[in-house]
Ligand SMILES: CC(=O)N[C@H]1[C@@H](OP(=O)(O)OP(=O)(O)OC[C@H]2O[C@@H](n3ccc(=O)[nH]c3=O)[C@H](O)[C@@H]2O)O[C@H](CO)[C@@H](O)[C@@H]1O[C@H](C)C(=O)N[C@@H](C)C(=O)N[C@H](CCC(=O)O)C(=O)O
Ligand SMILES: Nc1ncnc2c1ncn2[C@@H]1O[C@H](COP(=O)(O)OP(=O)(O)OP(=O)(O)O)[C@@H](O)[C@H]1O
Ligand SMILES: N[C@H](CCC[C@H](N)C(=O)O)C(=O)O
C-alpha cells in the first residue's frame with residue numbers, strides 16, 4: 052500500500068511500499084511504517100531514529116514533529132493515533148460484516164459473550180473480542196488488552212473475516228476509545244451498559260471518562276445504527292441524548308426501557324424468570340444466571356441482536372441457554388456443609404456492590420468477601436471498595452489483587468482505612484484459605500476482582516495464579532469436596 056493515509060499529510064515526495072505497521076520501535080522490521088505516538092510515559096518520536104535503523108521506511112507523527120536527522124518519509128497528522136488506526140484499517144481491509152461494540156464501566160465482557168452466544172444459536176459464525184480474549188465457535192485466543200491497539204485489532208478483524216466470522220461483538224474500553232484504537236472499524240451497532248467510578252487515574256475527571264465513552268456514539272457509529280442503552284443506570288439520559296444527536300436508532304432496555312421493558316423478575320434457584328415486553332408482546336424467559344446485573348446484561352445483548360435483525364423468538368429462546376463469561380459470578384465449589392463459593396471479576400465499587408447484592412438472597416448465615424485492589428490503578432477506588440464491602444458483606448477479608456509496581460501493604464491499608472472490622476491478610480491464596488476455613492452452613496463466599504485471570508502481576512512479573520485454583524486448593528486442604536461443575 053502507499054504510505055499516504057486518509058488523515059495524514061505527507062511531507063516528502065516519497066511514497067514507499069509499506070510492509071507492515073507498528074507504534075513500537077522494538078517491533079519494527081524492514082519495510083514497516085513506524086507510528087511515533089506521544090504516550091503516558093514516553094514520546095514515540097524519541098524512538099524514530101531507532102525505528103529507522105531497524106528498517107522503517109516511513110514515520111507517522113504529530114504535526115509538530117521535526118524531520119531533522121531522519122532520512123525516511125515523515126508523515127504528519129493532526130491526530131496520529133487516529134491516522135494510524137485508519138491506516139491499519141486500510142492495510143488489513145477485511146472485517147466481519149456485522150460488528151457490534153459495547154461500552155460501559157461494567158458488563159462489557161458479559162454482554163459481548165452473551166451476544167456471541169445469541170448469534171451462534173441463530174446459526175451465525177460469531178465471535179467476541181475483549182478482556183477474556185477472542186472467542187469464536189472454533190476456540191479461544193488471548194489478548195493483552197480489552198480493546199487492542201489498532202494494528203493488533205485490525206489484523207484480528209481481518210483474520211476473523213477470512214476465517215468466515217460474520218458477526219463480531221467487541222468491547223470498547225474508555226482507554227481504547229480515548230486513544231482512537233477503534234477508529235476505522237466498520238460498526239453496525241453499539242451499546243451502553245452503565246457508568247460508575249473507574250479509571251480516574253487515566254481520565255482527569257469523571258466527565259472526561261464519560262466523554263471518552265461517548266466517542267462510540269458521537270464519532271464511531273454511523274447515523275441510523277442501533278444504539279442499545281440500559282435505561283436504569285445514572286447518566287442513561289445523557290447517553291440517550293448523545294445517541295439521538297447523532298441520529299442513531301435508540302433502543303432503551305430495562306425497567307425504564309422503551310424497546311425492551313422489564314416488567315418482572317422472579318428468582319428460581321440460581322435462575323431468574325423474566326417478563327419482558329417487546330413490541331407490545333409479553334415474553335417470559337428463564338434466564339439461567341443469578342443477579343440483577345446479569346438481567347441488565349442479557350437485555351442489552353438481546354437489544355443488540357434484535358436491533359441488528361434477529362427474530363424475537365430466536366433471541367428470547369437463546370437467553371434461556373446463556374452461560375456467564377468466565378470468572379463472572381462463577382460457582383466454583385462448596386464446602387461439605389453446603390456453603391457455596393463464587394469467583395467474580397468485580398474490581399470497581401459498583402461491581403462489588405452488585406455482585407454482593409446478587410448473592411445476598413442465597414445467604415441464611417453470613418456473606419463473606421475476599422478482595423483487594425489493583426496497583427497502578429485509580430487509587431480513589433480503594434476506600435470506596437472498602438465501604439462497598441463492609442456495607443454489603445458480613446465478613447470482609449482485604450488482601451492483594453495485582454500489586455503491579457506498588458507496595459501491597461500500602462494498597463491494603465488504603466482499603467482497610469474505609470473497612471472497619473475487616474480482616475487484612477497478606478497473600479491472596481492465604482486469604483481465600485482463611486475465608487473458606489471460616490465458612491459454615493448457610494454462608495456464601497465471594498472471591499472478587501480477578502475473575503478469569505491466570506496470573507498475578509507483582510512488579511513487572513506475572514506469577515501464575517488463579518482464584519479458581521486457590522479455592523480448589525483451599526477446599527482440598529480442609530478435606531472438603533469440590534463441586535464438579537463450574
Ligand atoms: C495507559 C495506556 O492505555 N497505555 C497504553 C498505551 O501506552 P502509551 O501510549 O501511554 O505508551 P508509552 O509507554 O507512553 O510510549 C509511547 C509510545 O512510545 C513507543 N515506544 C516506547 C518504548 C520504546 O522503546 N519504543 C517505542 O516505540 C510505545 O510503543 C508508544 O507508542 O499504548 C500502549 C500500546 O498500545 C499500551 O500497551 C498501553 O497500555 C498499558 C500497558 C495499559 O496498561 N493499558 C491499560 C490501562 C488499558 O489500556 N486498559 C484498557 C481498559 C481495561 C478495562 O477497563 O477493561 C484496555 O482496553 O485494556
Ligand atoms: N451490568 C452490570 N452492572 C454492574 N456490575 C456489573 C454488570 N455486569 C457485570 N458486573 C460486575 O462487573 C464485573 C465485570 O463484569 P464484565 O467483565 O462483564 O465487565 P467489563 O465491563 O467487561 O469489565 P472490564 O472493564 O474490567 O473489562 C462482574 O464480575 C460483575 O461483578
Ligand atoms: N481492565 C481492568 C482490569 C482490572 C482487574 C483487576 N484485577 C486489577 O488488576 O485491578 C484494568 O486494567 O483496570
Ligand SMILES: [Mg+2]
Pocket residue numbers: 159160161181182183197222
Ligand atoms: Mg471486559
